[in-house]
Amino acid sequence: MTDAAAPPVVAVRGLTKSFDGRKVVDDVALTVAEGEIAGFLGPNGSGKTTCIRMICGLLTPDAGEGEVLGLDVRRDQRQIRRQVGYMTQRFSFYEDLTIEENLVFVAGLYGLPRQAVADTLADLGLTSRKRQLAASLSGGWKQRLALAACIMHKPRLLLLDEPTAGVDPKARRQFWDEIHARAAEGMTVLVSTHYMDEAERCHRINYIAYGRLVASGTTQEVIDNAGLVTLLVEAERPGVLATHLRKAPGVEQVEPFGTALHVTGTDRAALMAALAAENVEGRPAETSLEDVFIRLMDQSKDNMR
Ligand SMILES: Nc1ncnc2c1ncn2[C@@H]1O[C@H](COP(=O)(O)OP(=O)(O)OP(=O)(O)O)[C@@H](O)[C@H]1O
Numbered sequence: 001m002t003d004a005a006a007p008p009v010v011a012v013r014g015l016t017k018s019f020d021g022r023k024v025v026d027d028v029a030l031t032v033a034e035g036e037i038a039g040f041l042g043p044n045g046s047g048k049t050t051c052i053r054m055i056c057g058l059l060t061p062d063a064g065e066g067e068v069l070g071l072d073v074r075r076d077q078r079q080i081r082r083q084v085g086y087m088t089q090r091f092s093f094y095e096d097l098t099i100e101e102n103l104v105f106v107a108g109l110y111g112l113p114r115q116a117v118a119d120t121l122a123d124l125g126l127t128s129r130k131r132q133l134a135a136s137l138s139g140g141w142k143q144r145l146a147l148a149a150c151i152m153h154k155p156r157l158l159l160l161d162e163p164t165a166g167v168d169p170k171a172r173r174q175f176w177d178e179i180h181a182r183a184a185e186g187m188t189v190l191v192s193t194h195y196m197d198e199a200e201r202c203h204r205i206n207y208i209a210y211g212r213l214v215a216s217g218t219t220q221e222v223i224d225n226a227g228l229v230t231l232l233v234e235a236e237r238p239g240v241l242a243t244h245l246r247k248a249p250g251v252e253q254v255e256p257f258g259t260a261l262h263v264t265g266t267d268r269a270a271l272m273a274a275l276a277a278e279n280v281e282g283r284p285a286e287t288s289l290e291d292v293f294i295r296l297m298d299q300s301k302d303n304m305r
Pocket residue numbers: 019020024042043044045046047048049050051
């Protein structure tokens with residue numbers, strides 16, 4: 001990350017948006033420092049895309065305020081749009097154009113010189129494929145083209161909405177290496193994802209459930225703040241044991257990992273009692289980010305009732 005004293009690139013608060021009378025984003029505050037990779041996580045339909053669109057100036061918030069790149073999130077939407085890069089969830093380029101033709105088209109929209117296309121092709125390792133039709137590209141290369149198109153104008157803020165959905169692990173890794181390289185040069189990134197390993201690659205994460213931001217911090221802070229205890233239990237018949245443990249008081253989650261179970265709750269004594277009642281022993285294990293997210297989601301659901 002770059003200069004910690006620099007003003008945040010995103011500093012919004014109270015962001016709220018309703019569609020058809022239903023509040024889908026409710027009082028969300030978000031701060032993203034310069035050069036930071038901020039993760040945006042949460043169940044389907046929890047409002048991540050809607051937040052991203054308000055931040056990049058595509059949607060006007062019903063309420064809330066703040067700055068994006070020093071510009072007013074309500075008043076300066078046009079300028080914000082020109083200065084950010086936004087990669088949408090769906091591949092949205094011309095399949096019957098080549099990689100190069102797609103980039104030439106985008107360069108035209110931004111008024112960029114032809115050299116910008118050549119530089120971007122080279123930067124992203126696309127030069128040797130520049131004459132390939134977009135339709136014939138694999139998921140990983142399509143997503144690389146999409147990234148090229150949204151960073152060609154050198155935005156200081158990049159918003160990525162589930163950029164690696166359906167992409168194989170190697171291409172995902174290469175994509176993240178690319179993102180980290182950009183962040184090291186000072187680009188700020190806000191990225192939504194459903195993948196736990198990607199959440200762990202972010203400098204900070206923000207978890208949103210049912211429109212409300214319910215946790216923020218580094219991965220470790222979010223795990224520590226959840227106050228969960230996890231015990232690992234080896235079992236001969238993990239399926240049967242899991243069924244029993246799920247009914248025991250104090251046991252919140254039971255997840256099989258091969259022949260072992262991860263048993264999670266907030267009360268260590270209650271977990272130990274539940275295991276003792278089944279004549280099994282547990283040893284301390286690390287609580288995973290996924291365990292924490294599932295708890296946050298369940299808690300948010302309960303609060304909605
Ligand atoms: N333009 C719109 N008109 C009406 N409803 C909308 C509109 N955009 C989003 N919604 C609704 O708002 C809710 C939040 O959607 P949003 O796409 O922001 O969630 P998300 O967290 O990005 O979900 P996912 O992880 O599935 O992409 C959903 O119920 C969605 O159907």
